């Protein structure tokens with residue numbers, strides 16, 4: 599039994615089949631990439647896996663501490679509680695909040711304070727708040743952002759905003775982290791830093807990472823397994839070396855007739 603099992607999942611929008619009969623799996627502590635040409639259905643598949651949209655057909659099931667949980671028709675916040683966290687293609691930070699507050703909000707969404715504790719500001723409330731703050735700072739340190747705790751998210755350079763998005767997703771302590779084009783818009787140096795970080799968080803947090811990425815050197819460098827989508831269908835699965843030599847994949851990227 600895999601950590602996440604996707605069985606024959608299809609998503610149609612009117613007459614368009616964006617994701618067609620996709621079966622895939624994610625194992626614990628794996629780093630997997632999802633690639634494919636523009637419009638192949640990658641983001642739609644991400645949205646299905648994270649509960650943003652529901653499948654037209656098929657089953658998505660997550661192995662949890664309480665047994666197998668079907669994620670079809672489960673609201674995104676419930677999916678997040680089940681242990682799935684994601685970043686988006688377009689940055690979605692609270693731009694007018696500080697770096698630290700962006701992370702704290704993600705943490706408190708999962709750590710509900712007792713009502714009386716927070717209303718009366720009991721000592722236990724402050725102790726928990728301090729502990730959460732320390733955890734947030736520790737996370738930000740890993741990402742080299744400990745000197746930017748009080749900076750407004752909107753004032754961060756682009757690469758740092760993308761890193762903060764990942765910290766925020768990690769703050770929910772996910773089992774699976776979904777990264778949607780994390781290196782988009784980054785320069786080569788930032789991309790190299792990010793590659794190192796993704797590897798590090800997979801190891802340090804012992805989590806599974808699924809990433810959509812157009813930067814093939816990043817994908818081939820860090821992915822243990824790769825799924826390739828074309829026109830909504832999975833056309834290949836394998837190690838980076840296998841995918842690089844796969845004729846069907848080469849054709850999908852370069853176009854032309856066989």
Ligand SMILES: Nc1ncnc2c1ncn2[C@@H]1O[C@H](COP(=O)(O)OP(=O)(O)OP(=O)(O)O)[C@@H](O)[C@H]1O
Nearest residue numbers: 611614615616634635636637638639640641642643
């Ligand atoms: N909400 C929607 N309504 C109608 N069509 C949609 C919707 N979302 C996606 N599509 C269509 O589904 C197909 C797959 O889109 P998707 O964004 O998933 O591809 P992608 O592989 O992520 O592309 P890119 O690499 O360009 O981000 C496209 O033809 C897109 O126009």
